Every structure is written in structure tokens, then in C-alpha cells.
Amino acid sequence: MTDGRRWHDMGGDAAGPVPGDEHDFALWEKRVDALMILASGAGHFTVDGLRRALEDMGEKAFEEMTYYERWIASINQNLIEAGIYSIEELGAKMEEVSARGDTYGEAADAS
Amino acid sequence: MPHDHHDHSHEGMSPSGHPYRADQDGPLSYWQNMEIAVRELLIEKGVVTPEQVAAQIEAMDARTPANGAAVVARAWTDPAFRARLLEDGSAASREMGFDVGPMKLIAVENTEDVHNVIVCTLCSCYPRNLLGLPPDWYKSRAYRSRTVREPRKVLSEFGLDLPDDVTVRVHDSTADMRYIVVPARPEGTEGMDEATLATLVTRDSMIGTGVARLPNS
Numbered sequence: 001m002t003d004g005r006r007w008h009d010m011g012g013d014a015a016g017p018v019p020g021d022e023h024d025f026a027l028w029e030k031r032v033d034a035l036m037i038l039a040s041g042a043g044h045f046t047v048d049g050l051r052r053a054l055e056d057m058g059e060k061a062f063e064e065m066t067y068y069e070r071w072i073a074s075i076n077q078n079l080i081e082a083g084i085y086s087i088e089e090l091g092a093k094m095e096e097v098s099a100r101g102d103t104y105g106e107a108a109d110a111s
Numbered sequence: 112m113p114h115d116h117h118d119h120s121h122e123g124m125s126p127s128g129h130p131y132r133a134d135q136d137g138p139l140s141y142w143q144n145m146e147i148a149v150r151e152l153l154i155e156k157g158v159v160t161p162e163q164v165a166a167q168i169e170a171m172d173a174r175t176p177a178n179g180a181a182v183v184a185r186a187w188t189d190p191a192f193r194a195r196l197l198e199d200g201s202a203a204s205r206e207m208g209f210d211v212g213p214m215k216l217i218a219v220e221n222t223e224d225v226h227n228v229i230v231c232t233l234c235s236c237y238p239r240n241l242l243g244l245p246p247d248w249y250k251s252r253a254y255r256s257r258t259v260r261e262p263r264k265v266l267s268e269f270g271l272d273l274p275d276d277v278t279v280r281v282h283d284s285t286a287d288m289r290y291i292v293v294p295a296r297p298e299g300t301e302g303m304d305e306a307t308l309a310t311l312v313t314r315d316s317m318i319g320t321g322v323a324r325l326p327n328s
Contacts, residue, residue: 011232011283013256018268022246027168028143033244034167035150038159047286051234067235067250069142076149085152093148098139107139108147 007059028104029068036075045078053077171244178209179241179291180312183323184305186218187296193220200291204241211240211289217282220293221319225278228266228319229290230258236284238291242314249318259283269320292319299326 025033040046053074061070080087100107153159182204186193196203200216216238219227231237232255237245248254258265262279266272273279282290294316300308303326315321 008233010252010256011230011259013252013260015253015256018248018253018257018265019251020248022248025244028146030168030171031150031164032146033171034164035146035153035159037167038163039153042158044158051286054234062252065142067247068146069140072142072146072149076145079149079153084156084158089152090145090148093152094144097144097147097151102138104137104139104143104147107144110151 006055007062008055025068028108032068032072032075036071039075039079039084044082044084045075049078049081050074174239174241174243176242176312176314176317177309178207178243179238179314179317180309181305182207182209182218182241182291183293183312183317184309186220186293187300187308188305193293196293204291209240211238213287215288216240217288217290218293219280219282219290221295221322223295224276225280226266226273226319227280227282227290227292228258228262229282229284229292230255231284232256232259233283233285236286236289238289238317241291242317246314266320269315271321292317294319294321294323297323297325 036050040050050071051074054070057065057070057073061073065073076090079085080090097107100109150159150164154161182196185207186196192203192206195206196218197220200218201211201214203218204211204216219229221227229238231249235245235250237249239245254265259281262281263273266279284290294312296308297311300311311324311326313321313324316323
């Protein structure tokens with residue numbers, strides 16, 4: 001952008017045809033949405049914090065990551081900034097999760 | 112490039128007419144792993160409970176365009192409600208049990224001369240309390256960019272070709288302010304009751320990328 005707008009401020013830009021595809025949200029995507037509502041409802045960050053991190057991710061993330069992938073990345077960043085958990089705790093937990101199995105179903109089941 | 116939201120084959124589609132997306136059975140992605148990890152950390156830290164997450168998803172699934180359709184059908188049949196809805200969309204939808212929370216909801220009405228369409232150019236703000244989660248195309252670069260630049264062309268891609276003498280008004284949502292389109296009541300629906308009328312009100316007609324169904328269509 002050369003007119004002072006940031007990448008996410010895309011109203012009026014030229015673009016291709018509107019994509020016609022739609023999908024039903026997967027469980028993990030609904031959970032991301034639920035975490036946003038609950039964690040922000042608990043006062044740990046706001047929708048503006050969500051958007052700030054999304055916008056700071058830049059255009060490449062917008063093109064390459066799905067909607068809820070960007071959301072969980074932003075929620076995670078906000079929660080770390082809020083001091084809810086540390087990046088070390090996240091790393092350890094993600095290792096623990098991936099050790100449970102190769103699919104979402106297996107990894108989401110802690111029992 | 113016509114859209115085919117309403118007439119595509121339903122083979123291999125979910126009950127709501129969308130393709131299934133691989134969920135539990137695909138290989139665990141990095142971001143899915145992060146979702147599980149963040150959720151479990153929030154539970155361990157006492158920020159959320161598993162029951163709250165499940166209840167939130169249940170509430171999310173219960174919010175569908177049928178909510179908005181009920182509001183529109185009420186507005187079509189009850190002039191006093193229509194006036195309240197156009198005056199204060201948040202209060203009128205709350206009156207019907209669809210709380211919009213702290214956000215401001217503005218209902219914009221289509222007439223013979225004016226067609227309204229909603230977009231969020233900055234992100235993906237959408238009247239979730241009345242329509243559920245936004246469709247993928249609503250969040251796409253193409254829709255966000257072009258709807259404010261060439262709305263008639265975008266609408267024609269949805270199969271909606273408006274005469275030149277109809278004014279098109281585009282409403283850009285914000286994080287604090289949402290719009291809902293009250294589509295025009297179709298011809299030939301005189302005498303229909305509210306519940307039957309609601310079946311004519313499609314999601315896209317409340318976004319403004321479509322119009323209400325004609326009876327028996």
C-alpha cells in the first residue's frame with residue numbers, strides 16, 4: 001500500500017471473483033471460536049487485541065493460513081501477553097499433545 | 112461467474128448443504144495442536160471449563176439464519192415491530208430473544224427503489240446473533256475488497272442483477288456495529304402467516320447478496 005492504508009484495509013481494492021465455496025466448520029474451528037468468546041469474556045483480552053495480532057501477522061498469513069488458524073495464533077499471542085501461560089508452557093503442552101497420536105481425534109483426547 | 116449456493120448438487124454435502132471438511136481423521140496440523148494446547152492450558156489455569164467450551168459451541172450451533180428470518184418475518188407482518196427494528200435493531204432483536212450483546216445492530220430495509228448489502232472491509236464482522244457464523248466468501252479478499260467498489264458486479268456474481276434505477280447501498284460493518292438487511296417481502300405472499308413467511312427469508316437475502324424466495328419456489 002502506498003496510500004497509508006494497512007494491508008487489511010482492503011475495501012476498494014481490485015480483486016478476483018468472489019469464491020463460491022463454503023464449508024461447515026470443523027470441531028477444532030468451533031473450539032477456537034469458543035475460546036475467543038470465553039477468554040475475552042473472562043477479561044483476558046478484547047476483540048481489539050484479537051484484531052491487532054491478526055493485522056500484525058500481515059498479508060502473507062492472510063493468504064496462506066485459514067481463518068481459524070489465524071485466530072488461534074492471535075488468541076495464543078494475546079494470552080501469552082496477558083500472562084495466562086508462558087511460551088515454555090505452550091511448547092511443552094504442544095509436545096504432549098502431538099505425542100498422543102497423529103490425528104486431531106487422537107491428540108484431542110487426553111485420557 | 113455465477114454462484115450456486117442454492118442449486119448445487121447435495122451429494123456428499125452436509126445437511127446444511129456444505130461440503131464436509133476433514134476434521135477428526137486428518138493428520139494433526141500445527142494449528143490444531145495449538146488449539147488443543149491452548150484449550151487445555153486455559154482449563155488447567157482455571158480460565159475456562161470443558162463444559163463452558165461445549166456450551167459455547169452448542170450456543171453457536173443454535174444460532175442460524177432462522178433467527179434472522181424470524182425477525183424479518185415479524186417485521187413484514189407487524190408494522191409496530193418493523194418500526195422498532197428500524198429504529199433500534201439491537202433492542203428489537205433482543206425483544207425476540209436474540210441478544211446482540213454490547214454491539215449496535217442496524218437493520219436496513221430493502222424497498223422497490225433501494226437494495227442494501229453488507230460487508231466488512233476491515234475483517235469479518237457479521238450479525239452472528241441473527242445469522243450464525245459467516246460463510247467463507249464473506250471473509251474473502253474478493254468480497255471485502257470489491258463490494259464497496261463495484262457492488263452491482265459482485266451482486267451479479269451471486270445471480271442478482273439489479274435494474275439501474277435501483278439504488279445500491281453498501282454498509283461496511285465494524286467491530287462495534289453490525290448490519291442486517293431486511294429484504295423486501297415478495298409478491299404473492301399476502302395472507303401468509305409469520306412462520307411460513309420466515310421460510311422465504313434466506314441467509315443471503317439478509318446479507319443482501321440475494322433476495323427473499325418467492326412462494327413455492
